[in-house]
Amino acid sequence: MYRPAAFAEADLGALDALLAGDNFITLTTVHDGTPVVSHLPVLYRRDGERVELRGHWARPNPQARHSGRALAIVHGPHAYVSPGWYPDKEAAARVPTWNYAVAHLEGELQTFDDEPSLAALVDELSNQHEAAVGSDWRFEPERDDHRSQLRGIVGFRLAVDRVTLKFKLSQNHPKANRVAVADRLDALDTDSNRAVAALMRARFAP
Template identity: 60%
Template sequence: MYTPRAYMETDLRLLDSLLEADPFVTLATVDEQRKPFVSHLPVLYRRDGDDVLMEGHWARPNPQAIGPEEALLVVHGPHAYVSPSWYPDHDAQARVPTWNYAAAHLTGRLERFDDEDALGDLVARLSQRFETTAGGGWKYQHDREDQRRQLRGIVGFRFFPSTIQLKAKLNQNHPESNRRAVVAALEAQEGDDARAVAALMRARTP
């Protein structure tokens, strides 16, 4: 990921917040013929200091379920269009439109598993994580044979990143007056993404 120094982040709390807000990631691999393949998946995220673990599963027919070990996992943060008309110095500096956003790219190793107990535990934790946010009440019940049978259709994975690249492109290359003006304009927008970008900017604006 192209990351100018001004937009580079090293604090893993940004990764925490991105995955708390949106744990639906993009997982990319390249096979032996150098053909790329991408899946879009929800994940469970855990961090202990600098040690990060992501867990999820594929449908068994997904080529990644038997694919290579190395992978790129993309975490998508909030993003918003920025109009040059918002900048106080837009005429004097001939400002142009841009897009502010935050994202993370993680490269590392995939570990696959398909034993029934481990898959059952994963599905139980995934459902607990996402049913509560959706207001639902479904729970995986490992003592039900019909639910255990469904596990045959999936393959689980654990993703262990070796490198984590964090980017927050938030007008850091602009004077404070411009940044404050963009924050105000984004906070006035109706979209959640715009307001989330404004919050990231406000946290980084003196």
């Protein structure tokens, strides 16, 4: 990933926040020289610098037969930035851009399909997301019809050994420009724009 020094983020707490906000990732592997991509919800765990993702594919997904090196992309909030918002737009001949936060997680991909591990994965994922939407469906391991559904999926673990965080939030601009952009994004009043504005303000110099 192209990552100018101004946009490099080193704090793994920023990764925690990205995945707490949205744990739907893009998972990429390569088979016979061809990239293979899936879009999946995952469970995230970090212990110090040790990071692990767990999730599952539908069993017919070709990627469910892959292992080895893989790349998971975590998509944070993003927003268009108009050059008209900068106080120095004329003097500096500013141009349009896009602000965003993203993480690339590289590591070794391992698959599993034993019933206890799949049941635990589905239970944890569904509990997390059911609570988020105020619903109460749960995986019931005592039910044969629930357990039988596990035969339709393959689980994976991604043991992450390289984390690359890029937070492109106008850090290469004077503070007056950053303040003006954050204010305009807030005024647009959408979740993604407000989230980018909040990330920008968290990085303002004192």
